[in-house]
Amino acid sequence: MKALVIGGGLVGAACADALARHSALNGQRVRVTVLEPGPVGGGATAAGMGHLVVMDDSPAQLALTARSLHLWEALAPALPRQADYHGCGTLWVASDDGELAAVEPKRRAYLAAGREATWLDAAELARAEPNLRPGLAGALRVPGDSVVYAPVVAQFLLERAGAAVRRGAVTELRDGGVRLASGETLRADLVVVANGIGAVSLLPDLPLRQRKGHLLITERGPVHVRHQLVELGYLKSAHGGDEDSVAFNVQPRPTGQLLIGSSRQFEQPDREIDWLLLRRMLRRAAEFLPALEQIAALRIWTGQRCATPDHLPLIGPHPELDGVFLATGHEGLGITTALGTAELLSAQVFGTPSGLLQYDFTPARFDRVPEPAHA
Amino acid sequence: MTAEWEAVVVGAGPAGLMAALTAAQGGLRVLLLDAQPAAGGQIWRGAAAGQRGKAGELLRGVASHAGITVLSGAEVIAAEAGGQSHTLTVSAEAGLSHIHAARVILATGATERFLPFDGWTLPGVVGAGGLQAMSKGGLDLRGVRVVVAGSGPLLLAVAAGLRQKGARVLAVAEQAGLPGVAAFGVAAARLPGKAREALELAAGLRGIPYWTDAALVRANGDGQLQSVTLRRGRREITLACDFLAVGFGLVPETRVAALLGCPVTDAGAVNVNAWQATGVSGIYAAGEVCGIGGVDGALLEGLVAGCAASGQIERLHDSPRRAETQRRFQATLERSFALRPDRLPSPSPATIVCRCEDVRHGQLQGFTNWTAAKLQTRCGMGACQGRVCGPACQTLYGWRFGGVRAPLAPLPLSQLLAEPNTLSPP
Ligand SMILES: Cc1cc2nc3c(=O)[nH]c(=O)nc-3n(C[C@H](O)[C@H](O)[C@H](O)COP(=O)(O)OP(=O)(O)OC[C@H]3O[C@@H](n4cnc5c(N)ncnc54)[C@H](O)[C@@H]3O)c2cc1C
Numbered sequence: 001m002k003a004l005v006i007g008g009g010l011v012g013a014a015c016a017d018a019l020a021r022h023s024a025l026n027g028q029r030v031r032v033t034v035l036e037p038g039p040v041g042g043g044a045t046a047a048g049m050g051h052l053v054v055m056d057d058s059p060a061q062l063a064l065t066a067r068s069l070h071l072w073e074a075l076a077p078a079l080p081r082q083a084d085y086h087g088c089g090t091l092w093v094a095s096d097d098g099e100l101a102a103v104e105p106k107r108r109a110y111l112a113a114g115r116e117a118t119w120l121d122a123a124e125l126a127r128a129e130p131n132l133r134p135g136l137a138g139a140l141r142v143p144g145d146s147v148v149y150a151p152v153v154a155q156f157l158l159e160r161a162g163a164a165v166r167r168g169a170v171t172e173l174r175d176g177g178v179r180l181a182s183g184e185t186l187r188a189d190l191v192v193v194a195n196g197i198g199a200v201s202l203l204p205d206l207p208l209r210q211r212k213g214h215l216l217i218t219e220r221g222p223v224h225v226r227h228q229l230v231e232l233g234y235l236k237s238a239h240g241g242d243e244d245s246v247a248f249n250v251q252p253r254p255t256g257q258l259l260i261g262s263s264r265q266f267e268q269p270d271r272e273i274d275w276l277l278l279r280r281m282l283r284r285a286a287e288f289l290p291a292l293e294q295i296a297a298l299r300i301w302t303g304q305r306c307a308t309p310d311h312l313p314l315i316g317p318h319p320e321l322d323g324v325f326l327a328t329g330h331e332g333l334g335i336t337t338a339l340g341t342a343e344l345l346s347a348q349v350f351g352t353p354s355g356l357l358q359y360d361f362t363p364a365r366f367d368r369v370p371e372p373a374h375a
Numbered sequence: 376m377t378a379e380w381e382a383v384v385v386g387a388g389p390a391g392l393m394a395a396l397t398a399a400q401g402g403l404r405v406l407l408l409d410a411q412p413a414a415g416g417q418i419w420r421g422a423a424a425g426q427r428g429k430a431g432e433l434l435r436g437v438a439s440h441a442g443i444t445v446l447s448g449a450e451v452i453a454a455e456a457g458g459q460s461h462t463l464t465v466s467a468e469a470g471l472s473h474i475h476a477a478r479v480i481l482a483t484g485a486t487e488r489f490l491p492f493d494g495w496t497l498p499g500v501v502g503a504g505g506l507q508a509m510s511k512g513g514l515d516l517r518g519v520r521v522v523v524a525g526s527g528p529l530l531l532a533v534a535a536g537l538r539q540k541g542a543r544v545l546a547v548a549e550q551a552g553l554p555g556v557a558a559f560g561v562a563a564a565r566l567p568g569k570a571r572e573a574l575e576l577a578a579g580l581r582g583i584p585y586w587t588d589a590a591l592v593r594a595n596g597d598g599q600l601q602s603v604t605l606r607r608g609r610r611e612i613t614l615a616c617d618f619l620a621v622g623f624g625l626v627p628e629t630r631v632a633a634l635l636g637c638p639v640t641d642a643g644a645v646n647v648n649a650w651q652a653t654g655v656s657g658i659y660a661a662g663e664v665c666g667i668g669g670v671d672g673a674l675l676e677g678l679v680a681g682c683a684a685s686g687q688i689e690r691l692h693d694s695p696r697r698a699e700t701q702r703r704f705q706a707t708l709e710r711s712f713a714l715r716p717d718r719l720p721s722p723s724p725a726t727i728v729c730r731c732e733d734v735r736h737g738q739l740q741g742f743t744n745w746t747a748a749k750l751q752t753r754c755g756m757g758a759c760q761g762r763v764c765g766p767a768c769q770t771l772y773g774w775r776f777g778g779v780r781a782p783l784a785p786l787p788l789s790q791l792l793a794e795p796n797t798l799s800p801p
């Protein structure tokens with residue numbers, strides 16, 4: 001069997017790896033070629049934060065992220081040191097009693113998904129993270145969450161898969177293959193569209209939108225943080241709507257630097273810094289971590305998330321094109337969910353079992369159900 | 376966004392001072408910015424408006440012209456080109472400002488190129504220009520043993536300056552060959568007004584061995600520089616010393632230009648036409664950011680850029696001839712001191728190339744371009760953001776340095792958290 005994976009980001013690399021491993025386990029030879037015009041992991045994969053995080057905004061999201069974290073734990077020992085895999089855990093920080101009310105249902109949902117989660121009261125939170133401002137209500141601690149430097153993982157998975165990486169952009173999907181920018185056509189039994197937002201140039205009808213984000217990395221500094229710190233209202237209240245939004249989200253890097261997010265903006269396809277929004281984002285962060293005032297920024301950048309209307313990725317067969325599968329639309333979770341995505345894709349292609357098959361991630365869901373109304 | 380300033384000049388070295396004064400004489404309201412605490416640039420660092428000669432004359436002219444606002448200690452940390460109005464984000468002690476300008480003249484000069492060699496991270500190994508600046512800043516070098524090595528005429532200026540401050544300069548080791556260096560000497564002495572300067576420099580260097588065709592092999596020492604090993608022909612020579620002052624020529628400082636989208640040449644300089652206009656409308660460049668050519672070229676280009684930006688074309692009648700002389704000099708300079716791979720240090724695999732992130736030569740050798748190497752090894756992701764290792768990788772591996780991002784220098788978050796200042800024309 002010949003498989004072509006379009007896109008050498010983490011999602012494409014994970015899919016290539018899963019396809020190659022299936023062939024190793026089942027004796028069915030799958031030859032995988034990855035098509036990538038740029039450096040491996042140079043797209044959203046390089047722009048993202050690399051927080052491996054369980055999220056519970058929908059049952060499907062919880063299942064996909066929880067399964068993915070499990071797969072990351074299994075992969076971790078094999079990763080090269082430069083992947084900077086670091087099991088720091090997440091603290092979901094509650095500012096007030098109102099937010100506190102959301103902690104217990106969240107904790108139960110995590111436990112039900114097989115992920116450990118414990119409640120920290122205000123005093124325990126202050127001990128765990130002395131740099132947080134006093135007066136916070138508490139936090140949910142999810143110790144199994146991690147952080148990783150994704151471009152190195154993408155390269156590692158491609159090497160492990162023994163995948164051939166061909167430089168070049170795909171310009172067209174054809175029956176039984178693809179056409180490259182060079183004019184050449186390549187034939188394959190299976191084509192996986194894993195080129196992130198680039199998928200819309202091949203399949204313009206896909207329900208994908210760009211959602212821009214800003215990140216800032218600090219110098220190695222005197223301000224230390226142990227966990228990835230995220231405000232409890234992160235997705236629902238902070239990034240729930242369509243308007244520009246910011247939320248507190250800070251990650252400790254193994255180098256002693258802090259990576260600060262996050263912002264979300266629809267329909268801003270440029271890469272320029274929006275200074276006003278950046279200031280809002282940093283002020284939100286400094287509300288929680290006042291000591292940020294004392295350190296300096298080394299680099300500020302933006303990246304584009306690739307979002308679907310229901311904030312779940314598109315994983316599965318294209319409704320019309322034979323032999324074409326999609327693996328895109330991961331919005332702000334594609335580093336985390338790349339591994340779950342690859343497992344599910346492989347199950348769909350080869351008919352192998354996966355607990356994720358019971359949720360509908362297929363692109364066809366948007367043809368069947370009306371678009372969910374937005375809160 | 377409407378343009379607030381008619382012209383902003385970035386960099387107050389010879390090129391920027393000349394450009395600002397010329398543009399103001401042409402009737403523009405000019406803002407002249409420099410990151411350093413005082414105007415003057417590299418060569419006129421510490422110069423005062425009261426002094427005689429070109430530096431004093433220009434500094435006085437700029438300070439007394441009502442159309443010029445000078446802002447020192449102000450660094451451009453981000454820039455964005457727009458159609459009618461360009462935006463420069465400036466960090467100063469007072470905080471951050473977003474400055475809008477119809478015309479921008481980039482006069483950001485050049486920085487030294489450092490190449491990694493075994494032992495280059497030992498204390499005592501310093502940049503040639505850096506040691507010069509330290510001695511101007513008061514470092515006592517009397518009786519201190521210094522070896523100067525690398526390439527380019529700057530090594531000679533530095534050696535003469537250090538000696539004048541009492542240092543014992545043991546040798547100047549130049550990688551270029553004698554024929555090239557001689558051709559440069561002739562060309563330099565032929566420039567109008569330069570013969571005397573050349574003689575003075577020669578006098579300042581008398582008695583210091585100047586070794587051409589000499590390769591820097593390694594710096595030796597245990598936690599501190601003790602000696603330097605050089606190769607001349609097949610012979611290796613080790614000189615005990617206190618400082619090794621190194622520099623392998625200059626690299627145009629094109630980072631602001633890169634953020635604005637100005638095209639650069641293969642040699643890494645901003646591409647300009649005969650009027651010093653870059654490929655981006657309303658943006659001009661002058662001085663060593665457009666190629667290494669010394670102070671006279673910088674002054675001439677500053678004049679042309681200032682005239683072009685303010686529409687004083689009539690003042691430029693004899694500039695094409697002078698520009699041609701400068702261009703020839705610049706070409707000779709480039710040819711004479713071209714870096715020769717067999718005369719450059721060859722670091723061992725364990726030698727650090729990126730000091731900020733501890734990335735070693737052996738980790739980088741397999742990559743084909745800067746971006747891929749950076750993504751996989753973190754080379755260039757540290758505090759200096761590739762300022763040092765970017766040009767080094769270009770020489771070592773032939774990669775074009777890319778991916779310049781804001782802020783161009785570490786930026787206190789307190790400045791980003793506060794409301795920006797407005798910096799409007801008076
Ligand atoms: C600011 C920000 C923060 C984020 N933080 C996190 C986080 O903390 N945790 C998390 O899990 N996720 C995070 N994400 C999301 C995550 O980065 C993405 O979901 C993930 O990287 C998607 O990977 P990908 O492989 O689908 O896409 P990409 O990495 O974009 O890869 C797509 C590749 O396809 C290539 N390509 C494009 N067009 C073509 C073509 N025509 N032919 C061939 N190749 C093509 C591109 O060059 C690119 O390399 C963040 C994203 C952003 C922007």
Ligand SMILES: Cc1cc2nc3c(=O)[nH]c(=O)nc-3n(C[C@H](O)[C@H](O)[C@H](O)COP(=O)(O)OP(=O)(O)OC[C@H]3O[C@@H](n4cnc5c(N)ncnc54)[C@H](O)[C@@H]3O)c2cc1C
Nearest residue numbers: 386388389390410416417450451483484504662663669670
């Ligand atoms: C380290 C060093 C030492 C030198 N020593 C000598 C010497 O002894 N003798 C000699 O003949 N020549 C020397 N030169 C060469 C000399 O600098 C040039 O010939 C000439 O000064 C170039 O003038 P310029 O105006 O193009 O740039 P420069 O004089 O380099 O001026 C550029 C100015 O731009 C400013 N700048 C750059 N980026 C920014 C930013 N983002 N924001 C704000 N300001 C910015 C810098 O602070 C600097 O003041 C030296 C060069 C260097 C790099």
